Amino acid sequence: ENYFVVEISMISYCRSRDDMPTKIKLCDVKTTGSMTTKTKTTTKINQASHHKLAGDIVNVSVLAASVVYVITVVYFTMPGAAQGVVDEQWKKDGFCIRNSDVPYWSSFDTCLYVDVVFSAIIAGMYFAWKDIPGMETSSAIVPALIAATLGHGIAHGFMAVKLRDGTYHTQHDEGDAAPTLLQMTIGCVMLWCPLLKASMPKMEYKHVAVLAAIVTYGSSFVKNKLVFAYIQTIVNISVHVSQLMLSPDEKNRREYMTTPLSNVLPLVVAWNEVLFCDPYFRSAGGHVLYDASIVVSFMVFYFDCYSFHTTPRSSTSNKCVTKEKST
Structure with a gap:
């Protein structure tokens, strides 16, 4: 008999030319010829284009917001700047510190705990x-990320010690x-x-070491109240410029689309x-919320990668099965 193919979704139904539904032939999508292959290729190209466009938008947006952030902080902490824009309590300490008078439970202490546990x-x-x-x-950055998170937490631990012995505010005042x-x-x-x-x-590690030395030296010229803004700006510029240069x-x-989302x-x-x-x-927790947002965002990104790469993709049969249908 002669059959013509009518493609509906991913199943091709074959009927006789006299349109009598005496037989239904369930065919693999490959039987429809090159059209299906072309459709799949087009879909992949569209997805790749979507990943690039979305990644570019997020990278540029976060980079721009980071630059606006550091400009805002620097400008409104200058002598004679308008009051009430940057929070005065934050301006005093350089961080939003909760429980500053509670030993081992200040925001700096809890930052250490959170960074260690989540690492x-x-x-x-x-x-x-x-x-x-x-x-x-996605896994390539994890060892360095863990080391950086631990180093970040330990730095907060030293700041917590200064907070307990009273030298933290003394240094800021003097x-x-x-x-x-x-x-x-x-x-x-x-x-x-x-x-x-x-x-x-x-x-390469040797180039990272040179850049780290330069950034460390540059931090010696930064006021204590601006250290947080300095670190965040350097990190965000490094992340998003390097992403845009891929x-x-x-x-x-x-991953190009999902990586910058972890910095939002x-x-x-x-x-x-x-x-x-x-x-x-x-009152919501202070600076520990920032540290937690970093590690939680990365964990969500990493889990999303894991879920995507381990989720089975549907496949179609390579056989055509003919079934009789009663009239």
Whole structure:
């Protein structure tokens, strides 16, 4: 008999020319010829184009918001600047600190606890998922991220010690003392090197070390109240500029779209901290919310990658099955 093919969704129904439904032939989509292959190829191209466009938009948006953030903070902390824009409590401490008079339970202490605990959780995720096909790109930054998170937490631990012994506010009141060579070396090795490597995973370690030394030296000229803004700005510029400089093939990957999204929540939290510390941010937890937003955002991103690469994709049968239908 002669049959013509009517494609409905992913199943082709074959009927006789006299339109009598005596037989129904369920065919694999491959029997429809090159049209299906072309459709699949077009879909993949459209998805890749969507990933690139969305990734470009998010990267540029977060980068621009980061620049506006640091300009706002620097301008409104200058002598004679208008009052009431940047939160006065934040301006005093450089952070939004809760429980500053409660030993081992200030925002700096809780930052240390959160960073250590979540570093352990991320490490567990990494060792469980790093060898899964497709997880190579997202897993590449995890070791450096864990080291940077721990270094970040330890830095907050030292700040908590100063808060307990009273030297934290004393240093702020008396002026910004230049860090010692030992302090700068520790900061470079434990914080900036892993932080910049996590931000720019494709950069060689020797270049990361040089850049970390430059950034560490530059931090010695930054006022204590602006250290947080300095670190966040350097990290965001590193992350998003390096993302925008990826090759076209790398931008077509799904991770190019999802990676910059992990920086959206931390930036939103940072704006809330600097603008609304006294109204509600401090009572909600203070600066620990910022640290938590970083690690939680990355965990969501990493889990999304895992879910995407382990979810089975539907496949069609390679056979055509003919069934009789009664009239």
